[in-house]
Amino acid sequence: EAGVAQSPRYKIIEKRQSVAFWCNPISGHATLYWYQQILGQGPKLLIQFQNNGVVDDSQLPKDRFSAERLKGVDSTLKIQPAKLEDSAVYLCASSDSGTRVYEQYFGPGTRLTVT
C-alpha cells in the first residue's frame, strides 16, 4: 500500500513570497489533515478535511494560509505572503474514517525555510 505522498520535500523562499505544498493521501482515506511542526515542538493541526469539506480550520491563519481539497483526494496548502515565523515542517496525514479508531498516517513532510 502506498503511503501519504508530499511534495516538494524542501523549499526555501524569501519573506513575502508565496509557496504551495501538495499532498496525496492513502487511497480511500476520507480524512486529510495538514499540520505545522515548528522545530522542537509537536505537530499542530492547521486544517482537517472530510472528503472535500472542511471539518476544522480554527488554527489556520486565514489571512495568509489557504487550503483546498478538490474532488476529495489531493490537497494543496498555500501560504501568501510568507513570514519568517512560517519556517517549519508541514506534515500531511490521512485516516480511514471507516475505522473506529482514527489512526493517522503521515507523509514525509515539506521543510519550509523563509529567509
Place this chain on the structure above:
Amino acid sequence: AQSVTQLDSHVSVSEGTPVLLRCNYSSSYSPSLFWYVQHPNKGLQLLLKYTSAATLVKGINGFEAEFKKSETSFHLTKPSAHMSDAAEYFCVVSDFLTGNQFYFGTGTSLTVIP
C-alpha cells in the same frame, strides 16, 4: 480539554539497556492514546496505540506501553535499546468528543550511546 505532557525532553541510554519514555495525558472522556516515532527527515510512524482494549499494548520494534487510568499515564518502554531507536518520540491523545483530533506532546529525543 485534551493535552499531553511528555515529562522528559531528552533521554539518553546505553545500547542494550532499557528505555523508558514518560507520558501523562489529560482527557475529559475515554481517550485513545498513541506513540509515534520520527526519525530525522522522515515522517511520523505509528509505534503503538491504545483503544480501550488491553491496557498493555505491544507495538513494533519491541516497544510496549501500559495505559494506567488512575495515574493518567501511558509510558513507553523497551527492554533493550538498539542504535536504530535513536529518534524523536511523540505521545498523542485523541477522543471522539473532539472529533478524534490528535493532540501531540512536545516530544522526547532519544539518544542511544554505543
